[in-house]
Amino acid sequence: MSKIVIGGERLHQIILGPVVSEKSTRVSERANQAVFRVLRDARKPEIKAAVEKLFKVKVEAVRTLNVHGKQKRFGRFEGRRSDWKKAYVTLASGQQIDVLAPGAN
Numbered sequence: 001m002s003k004i005v006i007g008g009e010r011l012h013q014i015i016l017g018p019v020v021s022e023k024s025t026r027v028s029e030r031a032n033q034a035v036f037r038v039l040r041d042a043r044k045p046e047i048k049a050a051v052e053k054l055f056k057v058k059v060e061a062v063r064t065l066n067v068h069g070k071q072k073r074f075g076r077f078e079g080r081r082s083d084w085k086k087a088y089v090t091l092a093s094g095q096q097i098d099v100l101a102p103g104a105n
Contacts, residue, residue, distance in 0.1 A: 014050040018099035058092035
């Protein structure tokens, strides 16, 4: 597989933030994974490169899924939340990312 070259500015825009939920906490403890909200057009090699560069860890695998926005009501008005993309990043053994700590990595 060829090496992916990504511009520095794009690299910092790919990861939008961590997903903090009960499931993501459980996954990080059991399977040594981190869960991130990423750009909808981000590809797996780009996500891997961004996590490795930003957090200085070794990534073994990346799984992605598209989360569909829910229909919501605000009083008498109906709306829809935006669709977004989630990435489960599997880290190499011995590596970890603490997304809850202030000023993490």
